[in-house]
Amino acid sequence: MELKDQMREIGAKARKAARKLSTLSSAQKDHGLKMIAEALIHHSSLILDANQKDLKEGRQKGLPEALMDRLLLNEMRIEEMAQGMRALAALPDPVGEVTGMWKRPNGLMIGKKRVPLGVVGIIYEARPNVTADAAGLCLKTGNAAVLRGGSEAFYSNLAISEVISQAAEEAGMPVGCIQLVRSTDRSAVDELLKMNQYLDVVIPRGGAGLIQHVVNHATVPVIETGVGNCHTYIDSEADMDMALDIAINAKTSRPGVCNAMETLLVNREIAPQILPLLGEKFRAKGVELRGCPQTCRILPEAVPAKEEDWSTEYLDLILAVKVVDDLDAAIEHISLYGTKHSEAIVTNNYGKAQRFLEEVDAAAVYVNASTRFTDGGQFGYGAEIGISTQKLHARGPMGLEALTTIKYIIYGNGQIRN
Amino acid sequence: MELKDQMREIGAKARKAARKLSTLSSAQKDHGLKMIAEALIHHSSLILDANQKDLKEGRQKGLPEALMDRLLLNEMRIEEMAQGMRALAALPDPVGEVTGMWKRPNGLMIGKKRVPLGVVGIIYEARPNVTADAAGLCLKTGNAAVLRGGSEAFYSNLAISEVISQAAEEAGMPVGCIQLVRSTDRSAVDELLKMNQYLDVVIPRGGAGLIQHVVNHATVPVIETGVGNCHTYIDSEADMDMALDIAINAKTSRPGVCNAMETLLVNREIAPQILPLLGEKFRAKGVELRGCPQTCRILPEAVPAKEEDWSTEYLDLILAVKVVDDLDAAIEHISLYGTKHSEAIVTNNYGKAQRFLEEVDAAAVYVNASTRFTDGGQFGYGAEIGISTQKLHARGPMGLEALTTIKYIIYGNGQIRN
Secondary structure, three states, X not given: OOHHHHHHHHHHHHHXXXXXXXXXXXXXXXXXXXXXXXXXXXXXXXXXXXXXXXHHHHHHHOOOHHHHHHHOOOHHHHHHHHHHHHHHHHOOOOOXXXXXXXXXXXXXXXXXXXEEOOEEEEEEOOXXXXXXXXXXXXXXXXXXXXXXXOHHHHHHHHHHHHHHHHHHHHOOOOOOOEEEOOOOOHHHHHHHOOOOOOOOEEEEEOOHHHHHHXXXXXXXXXXXXXOOOEEEEEOOOOOHHHHHHHHHHHHHOOOOOOOOEEEEEEEOOOHHHHHHHHHHHHHHOOOEEEEXXXXXXXXXXXXXXXXXXXXXXXXXXXXXXXXXOOHHHHHHHHHHHOOOOEEEEEOOOHHHHHHHHHHOOOOEEEEEEOHHHOOHHHHOOOOOOEXXXXXXXXXXXXXHHHHEEEEXXXXXXXXXXX | OOHHHHHXXXXXHHHHHHHHHOOOOHHHHHHHHHHHHHHHHHOHHHHHHHHHHHHHHHHHHOOXXXXXXXXXXXXXXXXXXXXXXXXXXXXXXXXXXXXEEEEOOOOXXXXXXXXXXXXXEEEEOOOOHHHHHHHHHHHHOOOEEEEEOOHHHHHHHHHHHHHHHHHHHHOOOOOOOEEEOOXXXXXXXXXXXXXOOOOOEEEEEOOHHHHHHHHHHOOOOEOOEOOOOEEEEEOOOOOHHHHXXXXXXXXXXXXXXXXXEEEEEEEOOOHHHHHHHHHHHHHHOOOEEEEOHXXXXXXXXXXXXXXXXXXXXXOOOEEEEEEEOOHHHHHHHHHHHOOOOEEEEEOOOHHHHHHHHHHOOOOEEXXXXXXXXXXXHHHOOOXXXXXXXXXXXXXXXXXXXXXXXXXXXXXEEEEOOO
């Protein structure tokens, strides 16, 4: 069968499964998730065997160590997947909630009801646990999922998806509710991105290259996730100790994630006092500093920043540092180079805090806290699909609601329109 | 200047204006809308002169009469545009509302605040009043607008947009808040569709061809509007008079709009009684019927429907009619051919009504009412941007909220993440 036909068959099957899934009760879905958790544990040796094949091929191909670590599964990581399913089962079901209902002058009762999106496509890279994670999130919200993982994790993904879909079907969920695209051909992704007839949304999870490819080629609606060139602005009226703690935490607590700080902006009045203190702490943490001319004058260890440093998401122990004249200059810099992810100000001035919250255009804007809190768990959402960096549909950390849409249900008694 | 540079200049200007617009108070925006209303009336002769140029060119090109009518402006239509601005000024401002705020265990206060989308691109066809309409909706919600109208209405759109942007600027709104793309070159649209750096969303308003072009070529997020292949299912337990009224209304009250019925499904038990009555009423309204074999046996005047009739949005006094075995067959048919816009059942059976509401996947699902109510005004939204037929961001009639997104505002007192 041609690739195009294979993909359409997957799409049609998913669409059919989605119809059935949307009518399942919360209890049925939660039961399914618990059964999947059990099946993952029960079949862990099968999954680990498959993972060994990926690891062997990865070694032969000479994949970098960090990637090999992301590929690796063990009993603990499988237990975490199962635990994720159980945690989802314990969360409230967003589907079915009527968020509002009103009566029109003609007597029509109009209600807004939360329903599943339908069929969700998820395209991701190396980590095989995303297969379980994405499947669980979709089933919890009554969506069918079409999954396309990275070729490095092919055997692992296949084993996990088969264990999940078999357990789901045994628990009464429809055939085709979770499908993995078995072709590792890049053109399978491109086909998926244009299946508007079958897919309601596609979510890329991975690096900037993958996300850009999806955004540029999809005709299916996309939820863009991920890139974060986050700033912290230390105002002249900041509490010095708080500013130090927040800056160190935002950069070094986990430098490889999207909510980590990439550029530090420091008010010129406070720069001569605070930069040397910051420099010392960053040095102790092994952070390389790339500074504007003024920063370099104060901190001789900083290397001169190039223009591209202001727009780089390092995801590493590197930090760009710039001294700015005032709040306006800070906001202007963020507006020019920010990716609208997470931005923070440290200040004790009420007016400046309010202006920063008002004028900075980003998914999450902080006063006196680390940007590292932009995260579904930290926001109290229980589960996280990803962090949206677009403005349509969902912005910032996405909880289960981001995998739903609404439907108007209208109760009449014979109304016709004049 | 090259077209690409021209478009990027428009985008950059809009982005700058959007930053300023997002900080205006509701009072400032409403004042601007009222000033624009006055300016439209004050400069009506200038607008009408420009419209004469379009009409003259249209006659020379031999545009069809219906299109010429859509192009035509007169004092009354300009008064309607002004009235639209005043009505928007009187509506509540959705921007600034904090829809929720909660405290995390670590003391962080997290709030969800409604903010403008930023820069909205609107691509539309013949009617010049859309220029005023779209500009007003965007300004009310604090968004900058980049408008691209049809070439047939070029001079009218130019005059209207200049009157509006001049009045807006005089009222203190930023330069560039409303811009019309002056190139009538198709490639200007294609450029616009890929300006992700400057545009937050693009909304096509027009026929299926325009919408498909936008969906297929945009990398900027799109809100898809418009196509409605709407069904009404008359159940065996329907009230006959109600079913007749609803079917006639759904087809004939305004056949050229997206919420009009295009296919009637009739339960086989009730078909022999109700189809002759329906046939008579549709005949009196000049409706051409295209029926399934069973329909044609009962109604000799019906012409046999072809496969494509079930998926055609006629937007005309033509109706496809199919006799179905039961509710399942009706839902199956809708699932196969519907465009997820508006679907109705007429029944007095509680269980069937509930099943239809639950199982039919569409923006608006009705029990015992005409599909013609799917409309922002009829839903009580005051203003309507369009009717979304996609599931992301907004579904069904879009009120002012559809032109907003959210931003998390987070108040800390030194929180860092472990």
